[in-house]
Amino acid sequence: MRTPILRTVVATAIAVLLGGTSIAEAQGVLTIGRREDGTTFDPIMTAQNVDFWVFMNVYDQLVRVDRSGTKLEPGLAESWTVSPDGLTYTFTMRDAKFSDGSPITSEDAAFTLTRIRDDEGSLWSETYTIIADMQTPDPKTLVVTLSASSVPFLSTLAMPGTAVVSKAGMEAMGQEAYAENPVASGAFTVKEWLRGDRVVLEKNPNYWEADRVKLDGVEWVSVPDDNTRMLKMQAGELDAAIFVPFSRISELEADPNLKVQLDPSTREDALIINHTNPALAKKDVREAIDMAIDKQAIVEAVTFGIGEEANSYIPKGALYYNDANLRRPHDPDAAKAMLETAGETGLTLNYIINAGDEVDEQIGVLVQQQLAQAGVTVNLQKIDPSQTWDTLVAGDYDLTVNYWTNDILDPDQKTTFVLGNDVNLNYYTRYDNPEVTALVAAARIEADPAKREAMYVELQKVAKADVNWVDLYYSPYRNVTQTNVDNFYQNPLGRFFLEDTVKN
Amino acid sequence: MTAIAARPLYLRRFPGRTTLVVGLTVVGLMLLAALAAPLIAPYDPVFQDGTARLVAPSAAHPFGTDNFGRDVFSRVIWAARVDLQIAFLGVVFPLVIGTTIGTVAGYFGGVVDAVFMRIVDVVLAFPYLVLIIAIIAILGPGLKSFYIALALVGWVSYARLIRSQILILKSADFVLAARSLGYSHSRIMFRHLLPNALISSIVFAMSDMVLVLLGGASISFLGLGVQPPTAEWGIMVAEGQGFITQALWMTMFPGLAILLLSFGFSLIADGLGEWLGVKE
Numbered sequence: 001m002r003t004p005i006l007r008t009v010v011a012t013a014i015a016v017l018l019g020g021t022s023i024a025e026a027q028g029v030l031t032i033g034r035r036e037d038g039t040t041f042d043p044i045m046t047a048q049n050v051d052f053w054v055f056m057n058v059y060d061q062l063v064r065v066d067r068s069g070t071k072l073e074p075g076l077a078e079s080w081t082v083s084p085d086g087l088t089y090t091f092t093m094r095d096a097k098f099s100d101g102s103p104i105t106s107e108d109a110a111f112t113l114t115r116i117r118d119d120e121g122s123l124w125s126e127t128y129t130i131i132a133d134m135q136t137p138d139p140k141t142l143v144v145t146l147s148a149s150s151v152p153f154l155s156t157l158a159m160p161g162t163a164v165v166s167k168a169g170m171e172a173m174g175q176e177a178y179a180e181n182p183v184a185s186g187a188f189t190v191k192e193w194l195r196g197d198r199v200v201l202e203k204n205p206n207y208w209e210a211d212r213v214k215l216d217g218v219e220w221v222s223v224p225d226d227n228t229r230m231l232k233m234q235a236g237e238l239d240a241a242i243f244v245p246f247s248r249i250s251e252l253e254a255d256p257n258l259k260v261q262l263d264p265s266t267r268e269d270a271l272i273i274n275h276t277n278p279a280l281a282k283k284d285v286r287e288a289i290d291m292a293i294d295k296q297a298i299v300e301a302v303t304f305g306i307g308e309e310a311n312s313y314i315p316k317g318a319l320y321y322n323d324a325n326l327r328r329p330h331d332p333d334a335a336k337a338m339l340e341t342a343g344e345t346g347l348t349l350n351y352i353i354n355a356g357d358e359v360d361e362q363i364g365v366l367v368q369q370q371l372a373q374a375g376v377t378v379n380l381q382k383i384d385p386s387q388t389w390d391t392l393v394a395g396d397y398d399l400t401v402n403y404w405t406n407d408i409l410d411p412d413q414k415t416t417f418v419l420g421n422d423v424n425l426n427y428y429t430r431y432d433n434p435e436v437t438a439l440v441a442a443a444r445i446e447a448d449p450a451k452r453e454a455m456y457v458e459l460q461k462v463a464k465a466d467v468n469w470v471d472l473y474y475s476p477y478r479n480v481t482q483t484n485v486d487n488f489y490q491n492p493l494g495r496f497f498l499e500d501t502v503k504n
Numbered sequence: 505m506t507a508i509a510a511r512p513l514y515l516r517r518f519p520g521r522t523t524l525v526v527g528l529t530v531v532g533l534m535l536l537a538a539l540a541a542p543l544i545a546p547y548d549p550v551f552q553d554g555t556a557r558l559v560a561p562s563a564a565h566p567f568g569t570d571n572f573g574r575d576v577f578s579r580v581i582w583a584a585r586v587d588l589q590i591a592f593l594g595v596v597f598p599l600v601i602g603t604t605i606g607t608v609a610g611y612f613g614g615v616v617d618a619v620f621m622r623i624v625d626v627v628l629a630f631p632y633l634v635l636i637i638a639i640i641a642i643l644g645p646g647l648k649s650f651y652i653a654l655a656l657v658g659w660v661s662y663a664r665l666i667r668s669q670i671l672i673l674k675s676a677d678f679v680l681a682a683r684s685l686g687y688s689h690s691r692i693m694f695r696h697l698l699p700n701a702l703i704s705s706i707v708f709a710m711s712d713m714v715l716v717l718l719g720g721a722s723i724s725f726l727g728l729g730v731q732p733p734t735a736e737w738g739i740m741v742a743e744g745q746g747f748i749t750q751a752l753w754m755t756m757f758p759g760l761a762i763l764l765l766s767f768g769f770s771l772i773a774d775g776l777g778e779w780l781g782v783k784e
Contacts, residue, residue: 227748247571247747297554301572355645355727358746365572365733369552382645382727 028203028216030485030503033223033232033241037196042179043163044115044122049405049494052160054199054220057498059163059186060208062091062109062142063154065409069266069492070319072154072409076104076164076185076208077142086149086447091142096208098166099184105139108185111167113144121175124161127413149445151452155410160495187213187499197222213499230480233258239485239503244478245358246304252480259483262306262476263490266315266406269359271367271470275430277349277398284342286467290328292335292374293367299473302362306478310471312460313418317492320411320456326464335374348377349398352391355382363401363472392428401472402427406493411456412444419463431468524775530768534761538584545578550733558751568753570743579735580757586736587717587765590647590729594716595709597655602662603698603705609663610670611693621667624660632657633719637728645728650720661712662705669701703780710773714766721762737762 038051041058062077074080078094096104117128132147146153156162169183181190187209188201201218204210221238223229226245232238234255244252244260253260271293279285295309308316312325339345351368354360361382368378378399383391391397406414418427420440426432436459443455464471477490487500537544553573561568567576609620627635636653643649673679674697682692721738723729730736737758744754 226746230749245746247750251750301554301557353727353732361727361732361743362571366552368733369550380732382731384641384645384727 028214028503029219030215030217030239030488030498030501031219031221031237033221033229033238035222035224035226035229035243037222038199038220040179041182041190041193042121042175043112043161043165044119044124045179047123047161047407052407053490053494053496054201055163055182056160056495057186057188057201057218058182058184058190058204059165060096061158061160061163063157065155065158065491065493065495067489067491067497069264069317069409072158075158076109080154086151087146089144089146089153091144093140093142094208096185097206098169099189099204099206100166100169101206102166102168103139104164104166104185106136106142107139108167109142109164110134110136111170112162112164115165116161122161124159127156127159149447151445151447152408152410152412155408155412159408159413161407188218191217209499214502215498218498233480233482236482240479240481240488242477242479244480246302246306246475246478249304249306249478257483259481259485261479261481261489263479264317264492265475265477265490265494266318266492267403267475267477268310268313268315268405269363269401269403269472269475270310270313271363271472272392272397272400272402272427273429273431273467273469274395274398275432276395279342279344279347280349280398282342282344283466284338285344285347286470287328288335288338288342288374289371289376290467290470291330291338292332292371292376293470293472294330294370295472296330297370298363298366301366302359303473303475307473307475310473311464313414313463313468313471314411314456314460315406315492316474318406318411319409320453320460322457322460325460332370332373339375345375346377347375348379351378351380352388352397352400353380353382354385354388356385360401367399367401395425395428395430409493412440415440415443415456415459419459419468426468429469431466433462433466436462436466518779520775520778522775523771524779527768527771527773527775530764531772534584534765534768535588537581538588541581541585545575545581547575547578549579549582549735550574558747558754560751561753567757568751570740570751570754571747576740576753576757579740580737580761583735583737583740583758584761584765586730586734587720587762590650590720590736591713591717591765591769593651594654594658594720595713597651598658598712599662599705599709601655602659603666603702605659606663606666607670607693607698607701610667611674611689611697613671617667620663624663627657627660632715633722636719636723637726640723640728646731647729650723650729654716654719658712658716661708665705665708666698666701669704670697673697673700707773707777707780710769710776713769714773717762717766717769 036050038054039048040046040051041055043055043059061075063072064075066073076093076096077091080089080091082089093104093106098104113128113131113134116122116124117131130146130148130150130153131144133145135143164185166183170178180193184204187204187207189204190199191202192200199220203213203216207213223232226243229241230248230252233241249260252258273280273286275281299305299307299309311327312322314321339347351364353364364380368380371378392400404414416422417424419436421432421437439455439459443452443459446452446455479488481488484504486502490496551574556569557571557573559565559569565575565577567580569575605620609617635657639653639656640649643652679692679696682696720729724736724738725742730739732739740758741755744751747754
């Protein structure tokens with residue numbers, strides 16, 4: 001008699017202990033499933049969303065982009081003033097501490113900006129060369145002097161790369177160690193990073209907005225296969241998952257235990273055209289291609305109707321988006337006739353696809369069939385993703401699909417990249433219209449918001465008229481959570497506001 | 505004895521006969537389906553019907569449709585042409601190269617043998633598929649690169665197999681006789697030794713077809729083989745993967761086709777082996 005009782009007692013005790021701890025742990029820790037693991041916590045060494053989306057909850061910035069993705073709000077800088085000539089910005093720092101307890105001073109902010117401008121490993125230095133000088137008269141004041149007036153400057157301060165790092169911490173630890181386990185200025189600190197598997201974050205009690213943070217911690221778990229990740233959601237093994245495949249949304253929406261969250265994004269998928277191809281150099285041919293492509297069919301087949309037809313390179317919902325921009329009607333017969341008039345019957349084009357990218361492949365197969373109806377032969381060529389960018393840079397392609405999500409809220413960044421004709425040759429399209437190039441430069445420094453908006457509307461119209469590329473579709477961020485998770489969302493620039501997320 | 509021997513082969517009883525017959529029937533039927541694809545397939549394999557996406561198997565679409573509204577049945581049938589070609593060409597080149605090298609190495613021995621066998625060791629030291637992927641990555645994706653990669657990697661197994669047979673046979677009396685008659689090396693190697701050593705390689709080739717078929721499917725799955733929109737079973741499985749929970753038919757039918765053809769080749773290999781007394 002004694003043994004079974006003892007066994008029962010021990011078993012119960014173990015169950016209570018185990019159950020107890022797991023409940024306590026699960027209470028405030030949010031597990032989020034995503035595709036791949038990040039690469040670094042050094043803000044200047046990366047341009048990838050996998051990194052941005054995680055470290056933006058570990059760092060704060062001088063200036064932040066708000067939830068709507070259209071306005072700037074104060075971050076570590078409590079307030080700022082701009083001199084009338086637009087050259088001098090004076091920031092007042094708020095009382096804030098790093099995770100190690102040391103105060104965040106203007107010196108740290110100056111160090112952060114100097115690094116992104118001057119460090120050899122910085123991927124963003126070009127954007128910040130406009131900073132001519134920085135002064136820190138006292139720990140609360142940062143004075144930034146620009147070499148030329150720049151309207152988007154404040155927006156660039158809200159780019160993830162300028163996340164404020166600790167000068168003392170970086171100098172003591174060295175760049176590499178800091179990139180692994182940084183001194184945090186944001187809502188969470190890095191507790192553990194198991195490369196390739198998960199990043200474990202823990203609430204930063206020294207964060208200046210610590211009251212706002214409800215979670216005890218966050219675990220970003222890598223579950224590369226989309227289906228596996230969704231199955232784990234359905235089985236309740238994850239609290240949230242990002243990158244919900246388009247094809248699964250209606251099914252998950254029907255699941256009473258799950259909430260599907262579609263947040264507006266700045267993602268635009270576009271068909272990139274190589275203007276150096278003699279046929280594609282003709283505007284009529286590009287126009288015919290635009291007309292031959294049925295964007296609505298792509299929206300339906302690829303995004304299952306969740307995306308939206310694109311009519312401008314500036315994504316819908318982003319600053320200065322022109323809703324009235326031209327939408328060429330889908331008309332393969334007219335396209336065919338235009339191609340004949342242009343002397344391009346029997347046109348054959350080489351279309352590069354990122355091997356393994358499901359969406360890329362689907363768009364490719366659809367575009368191939370659609371262009372065939374206008375008499376254009378498209379040869380699809382799958383290339384390893386590590387090499388596709390090189391093909392683009394080398395101009396060794398006719399068509400390809402690529403996407404862009406804005407990193408800053410000002411349209412200047414994408415506009416420069418797509419139409420500004422600088423080092424990247426307009427997204428490697430080699431599109432060259434000197435008037436557009438000049439307008440991009442003028443819009444960058446136009447101080448009057450109304451005039452500036454008009455300039456960007458004009459740019460959108462001209463780009464469409466010239467068919468710099470073919471705008472395909474906009475698509476939202478697609479996330480799913482368990483029903484007990486509230487306020488799990490992204491702003492259009494992709495930042496997760498985990499400081500607001502609650503797990504009940 | 506003579507009465508039995510006089511009966512044609514297909515009526516004779518021999519070990520492995522049933523296995524061989526079943527295997528040949530399976531492969532034969534698939535070959536027939538591939539050849540008659542335009543007659544059997546109800547739809548154009550690349551035709552997209554935007555109004556009939558992800559339709560479950562029905563009378564109109566026996567294997568359902570994929571996410572582009574393409575008929576899966578038609579695609580599976582047309583893909584048989586590509587996959588049978590992969591299985592055949594993927595084996596022929598390694599077989600020819602491997603057999604030649606194995607014969608020369610086994611016959612001459614010494615330095616020639618040592619050099620070739622060390623090359624074999626080096627190639628075998630790498631995982632099969634990884635090496636093939638690496639070579640395709642250098643040559644660029646496509647079936648041509650796949651065949652070249654297979655020829656460069658696949659010959660080693662044949663070379664080893666043939667060499668071991670040649671080593672056994674080369675001291676046999678008929679070889680000594682041929683030598684004493686003053687026949688040339690190549691005549692002895694390819695007229696006298698090879699025909700006797702080849703059987704095991706042929707049997708191995710049959711089971712190798714299974715590996716090549718799966719290899720081809722894997723390569724296409726990774727986007728390095730057949731290019732879209734051409735139907736190929738491996739590609740079809742890859743394309744269906746994203747839809748596996750709501751459209752199982754997209755992956756299931758091409759998957760079954762791969763299974764069936766592999767099964768057929770395996771049976772032929774087993775049957776041949778049993779009949780000819782070859783141990784793998």
